[in-house]
Structure formats: C-alpha cells, structure tokens
Amino acid sequence: MELKTKYQYTYFIHPYIVDETKYSKYILKLFRDKKCSFKIFQKEKDLDIYNYRGDKLKDFNSLSKEAKSKIVSKHHVACFDYNLADDIQGKMGEENGIFFSIAKIQIICFNTGICFLAIKTHLEGNEDFSDLLDFNYRFKSINSEFSSLKDFENIKIQTDIFNDVKDISELISQITGIYEKKVTNNNEELANSNFFVYSYVCIESDRWNEKNEFFNIENEFYKYANCLPRQYLSDFNKTNIEQNLHIIEKFKYSKIALTNSSVNMICSGIDTFNYTKLPYQYENEYFYTYILTLYQKMFLKRLNSDFKEYEKISKMRVKFINFTKQIWEKEITLDDTGSLYYKTIKKTLELDELYEEIKTKYEVIYKDLNIEKNNSYYSIIIILLIFSLIFNTVNILFLMYLLS
Numbered sequence: 001m002e003l004k005t006k007y008q009y010t011y012f013i014h015p016y017i018v019d020e021t022k023y024s025k026y027i028l029k030l031f032r033d034k035k036c037s038f039k040i041f042q043k044e045k046d047l048d049i050y051n052y053r054g055d056k057l058k059d060f061n062s063l064s065k066e067a068k069s070k071i072v073s074k075h076h077v078a079c080f081d082y083n084l085a086d087d088i089q090g091k092m093g094e095e096n097g098i099f100f101s102i103a104k105i106q107i108i109c110f111n112t113g114i115c116f117l118a119i120k121t122h123l124e125g126n127e128d129f130s131d132l133l134d135f136n137y138r139f140k141s142i143n144s145e146f147s148s149l150k151d152f153e154n155i156k157i158q159t160d161i162f163n164d165v166k167d168i169s170e171l172i173s174q175i176t177g178i179y180e181k182k183v184t185n186n187n188e189e190l191a192n193s194n195f196f197v198y199s200y201v202c203i204e205s206d207r208w209n210e211k212n213e214f215f216n217i218e219n220e221f222y223k224y225a226n227c228l229p230r231q232y233l234s235d236f237n238k239t240n241i242e243q244n245l246h247i248i249e250k251f252k253y254s255k256i257a258l259t260n261s262s263v264n265m266i267c268s269g270i271d272t273f274n275y276t277k278l279p280y281q282y283e284n285e286y287f288y289t290y291i292l293t294l295y296q297k298m299f300l301k302r303l304n305s306d307f308k309e310y311e312k313i314s315k316m317r318v319k320f321i322n323f324t325k326q327i328w329e330k331e332i333t334l335d336d337t338g339s340l341y342y343k344t345i346k347k348t349l350e351l352d353e354l355y356e357e358i359k360t361k362y363e364v365i366y367k368d369l370n371i372e373k374n375n376s377y378y379s380i381i382i383i384l385l386i387f388s389l390i391f392n393t394v395n396i397l398f399l400m401y402l403l404s
Contacts, residue, residue, distance in 0.1 A: 003129035003220055004204040006269040007279060009103070009122040010136055011287065012195035014143060015298060016176045018113040028069035030080050030107065038068070039079035039106070073111060076326065080107040082175060098131050099124040107175060108291055112319075114298050116291055117175055118198075119168075129220060130230035132201060137229040140195045143169050197227050197262040198290055200282050202275040208253065208268035225257030225264050246348045250337050254278065258348040263290050286341055289332060293345045299323060300354045304361075317362055328355065 018026045030036045060068065072078045082105040104120035121139065123132060201224070207217055214221070223232055225245055248256040254267035254274055265282055267274035306316055333339055346352060 003207055003217060004127045005123075005129050005132060006127075006202045006204050007275050008132055008199070008201040009120055009279070009283070010132075010139075010200075011198040011283075012119045012121065012139055013198060013291070013294070014117040014119075014172055014195055015294060016115050016117065017298075017302075018109070018115055018176075020113040023109075023111060023113050024069060024073040027073045027078055027109065028066060030078075030109075031065040031069045031072075033082075035083050036080045036107070037083060038072070039081055076111055078109045078111075080109075081105070082107055098135050099126060100135060105175075110295055110299075112299060114295055114302075115176070116294065117172060118287075118291075119195075127204075129201070129203060129224075132199075133220075133223055133228065133230045136197055136199055136224075136227050140197050140227055143172055143195065194261070196294065197264065198287060199224070199262070199264040200279055201265070202267050202269050202279070205268050205270035209270045214255075221255070221257070221266055224266060225262070226259060227262050227264070246344050248341060248344055250340065256341065256344075258344055260349060263345070285333070285335075285338060289338065289342050290345060292327070292332065293342070293349060293351070296327065296346075296351055297349045297354070300351065300358060303358055304354065313362075320358065320362060 031038065060071070063071070084102065084105065100121050100123050102119060102121055104118075106118040106120075107115065108118065109115040121135075123135060203217075206212070208214055222228075222245075223230070225247075244259055246258045248258070251271075253271045254265065256263065256265045263286075267278060269275055303316055303320060331339075332342060
C-alpha cells in the first residue's frame, strides 16, 4: 500500500557569505529591492531579531532606506521576505511530473556576512510519499555544479516565472548579488552548493496508529530522513545510515531526524495537533533555531580556516569572544522540547567539538604570542642593560683619565 501524505512542506536552504566590508551595502541593496520586504517579528523572544513596538516601529518605518539599512546592519540578524508572486506553480519531470509550488522565499543575514536564502516548497495535488522523497532528493542539488554540468537532466520546471531550473539558480545569483564571496577551507566550500533540507510531513493515520506500528514504515522514514529517492533499495544499509543520524522521539506519533545536511520531521495524522499547531511551530520556532545553528557551524569553520593568517589572530580572538558572549553562551529557549532539539542539532553538527578545538588553538597561539612578546621585552631590557653598562664603563674610564 502506497504511503500517503496529509500535509507537507520543505525548505531548501542556501548559505552564502557576503564580504563583511560590504555587508551594510548589501543590506541597503535588499532595502532598495522592490521585491524585498523587511521582516518584523512579533514575538517577544524571536532569537533577538528586531522587536519593534508602537511608536518605535512607526518611527522606523518613516525612515529612508539608507537610514533603515544603517540601523539594521548594526544588529546581529536581519530578515527579509522576497516576494515573487502569490503562489508560484512548478513541475518537475516530464508530462507525468511532480507538481509543486514555491510559497515563500526568505533572506536571513547575520552581520558577520554569513547569510541564508530559504525557499519554501510544497507538492501540489499529490499525496504520494514516494514523490516527496524524489522531490527532496532532486531539488536539493539543482544549484550544484554537478547539476549545471549535467544540464539539469530529467528536471524541468514549467511556470510563468521559471522556465526551467536554471532560472532558480539565476534567481539565487540575483539575490546574493555581487557581494557574495566564496570562502574555502582546504578546498571545501564553507557555503555548500547543495541546499540544506528542512522538511515536514504528516502522513495519513492509517499507516501509523495504535494498531500499525512505526516499524512498518521505517524504511521509508530512513529514506526521508536522509533525503534519498524512492528507488534507493539496493545496498540499503540501515546500520550505516543510522550512524549518521540522530532522532528525537519526544512524542509518540512524531519523529525529528537530523543529519549533517538536513532536519526532517515525520508525524502521523492520528493526532490532530500534528497537522494543526505542529506545522506552524516547526516552521517558525524550530526553523530559526536550525538557521542559528547552521550559522554557528559556518562561523566556527570560517574562524578555524583563518588560523593560517597569523596576523589576524588578535582580530579573530575578539570575534570569537563576542560570538561566545552574544550567541554561544545564551539560552535561546526555555521550552524543554526546544532545548532538546537545539542540543541535538549541535551534537549532529559536532559544534561542541569544533568550538573546543578553536578555543584550544586560541589558547595555545595566544600563549605563544605572549611568550614571544615577553621574549621581545627581555631582549629590549638586555640591550638597554648592555648600553647602560657600556655607558657607565665609558664614564668611569673618563673619570679615571681626568683624575690621573
């Protein structure tokens, strides 16, 4: 029996880096773009992302684009909605393709220059879970160099705005603009060309309920969790896949699967909460937590790659200290489930290990720098003592000469 979906959506996240010296100009570019609208968050604790109220919000809205960009670029985070159309219809494949829509595009920028472009999609008129597997698997790589070389083989999108997949890649280039900067770490791009995947699906209750255990759909879950296609059956190694996977099972009929490139939730329609309130919570609170964690990963990797530039150590140390105080040591939620989710993402992305590695490097390098500094001081003192000794010796000899 084909597994059916009740409701689903997938965010495809493209990270990119803007040169810090051009960051304020990039924010101004977004304010000037008629398709961009600055996002004002309404909740009290939305990751410290602008919480304007009453007269303060009215004053901000009355400012010029230049003034707004100056204010916003000084904050840790700036969020924009990129408006294309009310609902962009698309199709993947040939005549019997997978129809989907692009419902939302968001731009999330941190003032260190690390930014994220998030594209929200959902399938149209299709309830087959296997089509969701294929769609997530194929769409995640449409912006990669491999897909470009293959000329987007077997992928075709038909819309009034997008003629094919290349148009989406061009859209990404338009949004990231001339300010995007490629940064490498041992030839590995910090901003991967493949999308990160953030997906939610609620399946029909007939396959996962009190009478039908999750075990019956476990193989489909593992493919969904790892963004694998439906035909991924040969050499299906459950043990290897589980080694790269962390699963949160806080509630009976929902699971969150985390890998180093995706966060995917699956739940059953047996619980009405799963298709009423949970999609909103997962899309807002959990989504921005994931973005924040991806930011931490990219920031720490960039610091780690900069150690070869010895002259930057002092500036890097200041950035590391500010990152620790402003982001790393802050509690981002008081919710137990949210805290578990945040800790599990950090574990999946191995952030604690990376943070400690950088901290240890700084301690060792700074110790060496202080030793070198002290050695320089000692050298100067010795030189001064030698000069003093020579000077005093000359004076004594001169006095002896006068007295003789």
